[in-house]
Amino acid sequence: MRVLGIGCHPDDLEIACSGTLRKYVEQGADVYMCHVANGDQGHVVIAPGPLAKLRAAEAEKAGAFIGAKQVFNIDVHDMQINRHDQAAINAIADVVRIARPDVIITHSDDDYMQDHVETSHLATNATFMSGLPHCAVNQPAFTSFIPTFFMDSLAGVNFNPTHYVDISDQIEYKLQALAMHESQVKWMLEHDDIDFVDMIRTCSRYRGYQCGVAYAEGFRPYNVYPRHSTKHLLP
Numbered sequence: 001m002r003v004l005g006i007g008c009h010p011d012d013l014e015i016a017c018s019g020t021l022r023k024y025v026e027q028g029a030d031v032y033m034c035h036v037a038n039g040d041q042g043h044v045v046i047a048p049g050p051l052a053k054l055r056a057a058e059a060e061k062a063g064a065f066i067g068a069k070q071v072f073n074i075d076v077h078d079m080q081i082n083r084h085d086q087a088a089i090n091a092i093a094d095v096v097r098i099a100r101p102d103v104i105i106t107h108s109d110d111d112y113m114q115d116h117v118e119t120s121h122l123a124t125n126a127t128f129m130s131g132l133p134h135c136a137v138n139q140p141a142f143t144s145f146i147p148t149f150f151m152d153s154l155a156g157v158n159f160n161p162t163h164y165v166d167i168s169d170q171i172e173y174k175l176q177a178l179a180m181h182e183s184q185v186k187w188m189l190e191h192d193d194i195d196f197v198d199m200i201r202t203c204s205r206y207r208g209y210q211c212g213v214a215y216a217e218g219f220r221p222y223n224v225y226p227r228h229s230t231k232h233l234l235p
């Protein structure tokens, strides 16, 4: 099994689905992680240039810890993610052609901020384009009809999962991977007075209560023609 997570900022996959990604790895799947934004506006002190480098390094470290085969960085500036950005669509389509996933996990298209929403659209646009042979410049075309799940929103607001993954055995892994995004965990504490690791543990516990396990992550399928499958694709 091959799995591709497409998140917006360098820590978004860790926040919403890294327990699931780790579970895929433990079950023998090849997991690929991709972040579209470079996270260069996510700090009050560190300037955008150095911050983008720092955040790319944090994402590499967390991805390796989770067991991802590769971490892709599309390197678009924060607040400039745009579903019609053809360069970004091309780059993500190439990621899809390299990862050749059986399933994709990305943001829902009504998440809390513009970059997340645009990333959701970029992911589905790029996935569709990945199968068009005349658009395949750097990598051979790969089927465009890849089943896709939307991952939870931040703090679960306005997101009702239809699918749950039991991550009780992966929760500490998830929180350690999140903590590797040091610049963000510190920034949230200083700027927003939010203990991010505690918040994510609590949200995972809350999803766990909803499905009768200790910790869980929630998902919703991207429900359009023909992205469905007869296979059970979540671990």
Ligand SMILES: [Zn+2]
Residues within 6 Å of the ligand: 008, 009, 012, 116
């Ligand atoms: Zn984000």
